[in-house]
Amino acid sequence: MGRGNHPHFRWPRGSKPIRIKSETGTVEFQKEYTLLLSEAKRGIAQVSAKYTMSGLIESYQQSERWNALSDRTQKDYQKVLDFWSEKTGARDIRRFERKHIIAAMDANKDAVRFANYVMQVARVLFEHSIDLGWRKDNPAQGVKSLKMPKAKRLDREPWPAEKIKAFRARYAFETRERLLFELCLGSGQRIGDVLEMRWSDIEGDAIRVVQNKTGKGLLVPLTSDLRSALVSHRSINAASRRQSVFVLTNARRSGPWSYRGASQAIRNAREAVGALKWDIHSLRHAAATELYEVGCDIPMIMAVTGMSEKMVRHYTARANQFTLASKAQLKREK
Structure with missing residues (x-):
């Protein structure tokens, strides 16, 4: 604050000075000073709040x-x-x-x-x-x-054939667990994308997917098991009083099955069939492995799963190693 009968108010330091109209030592001066100080502090607080x-x-x-x-x-x-x-x-x-x-x-x-x-x-x-x-x-x-x-570290492995068989034996096509299982395995997609699938995404004998993570658009032909599961649930949906637009719906049929609910249901199912070692994401791994084992090349696996070449190679590395080792051992025996 400057000197004289009408000093200037400056707060904080470096701000533009404001001349106090009242004379120093008066009641009016004290009121004017207090008001200026209050307004300055409020202004600083407002500016500071923006930068939080x-x-x-x-x-x-x-x-x-x-x-x-x-x-x-x-x-x-x-x-x-x-x-x-x-x-x-x-x-x-x-x-x-x-x-x-x-x-x-x-x-x-x-x-x-x-x-x-x-x-x-x-x-x-x-x-x-x-x-x-x-x-x-x-x-x-x-x-x-x-x-x-x-x-x-989770060394994720694909679901082994015997565990896939055990799951299918325990859960009928009419169950949500089986439908989720077949959608993940049959389409090779992530659970997040599977849970958002709608009946309108089914086009003929294929299902259309737009991957959330990559933005890739795919049209994936149905496997026979996935087709059977979808037929069962389309009938269930048609007969329901409240029909859902989502393929995998919640219990009230008012919206999609939640990630938490679906994950917990599959965890319970994995425990029931002795497959706790293999999580739901491992079904995507299993899809790539199944395709590789029946002779599909990398572009074909990419076309179904939407994976990058790098991820296809990563997911099929175990199967590839065994295939190469088997060929090597056959040569060895000749």
């Missing part, structure tokens, strides 16, 4: 970056955005440093995949803050992912 993590998340979810994400990716991101909002919502994002990102990852180190996702989503958020002009750098850039402990 909650403010950044809100801005990001209104951006084209967010709108360009698939529904599935948005759901995955939301879990991490909720974490950042809950833990650091009121913090000024301009004060975030690399160490804060690492600390958040360390706090979730028992769940390595989530911990790495915390960093990856933070990197996206701070990239958005740079676009907004709120920061000049990205504190999450260059932070290394945590490595999964060897003891916890």
Whole structure:
């Protein structure tokens, strides 16, 4: 505050000075000073609120970056955005440093995949803050992912033929478990895409898929087992008082079967047939393996599953190794 009978008010330091009209030492001066100080603090608080993590998340979810994400990716991101909002919502994002990102990852180190996702989503958020002009750098850039402990690494294997046979023997075509099983195995698609399939996606003797993760559009011919399961459930749906547009519907037939509900049902089924070692995603692995074992080449497997060449090679590596080893041993015996 400047000197004289009519000093200037300046707060915080570096802001534009405001001349106080009342003379110093008067009641009016004190009232005017108190009002100016209150308004300045309120203004600072409003500006600061914009730069909080909650403010950044809100801005990001209104951006084209967010709108360009698939529904599935948005759901995955939301879990991490909720974490950042809950833990650091009121913090000024301009004060975030690399160490804060690492600390958040360390706090979730028992769940390595989530911990790495915390960093990856933070990197996206701070990239958005740079676009907004709120920061000049990205504190999450260059932070290394945590490595999964060897003891916890899941060496996913395809469902073996005997377990597929056991599942089919226990669950009739009319059950939701069997329909989900045949959709995953027969189409070779991810469970997230399978749960979103609608009756209108069936075109003749094939089913149309648009993969959430990749955006690929596929028209996949039905296998005989999948065809039988679909015929059974189309009849059930037609006879129901409440008909669902979704192939896999919830118990009330008011919407799609939830991921949690479907996963739990399949887990119970896996336990019932002694297949806990093989999860539902392993059915996609099994689909690629079955195709390879009947002589399909990589482009053919890619056409059914929508996998990249790299993933096809990865998923069929075990079967390929055994095929090559068998040929080698036959040559050896000659």
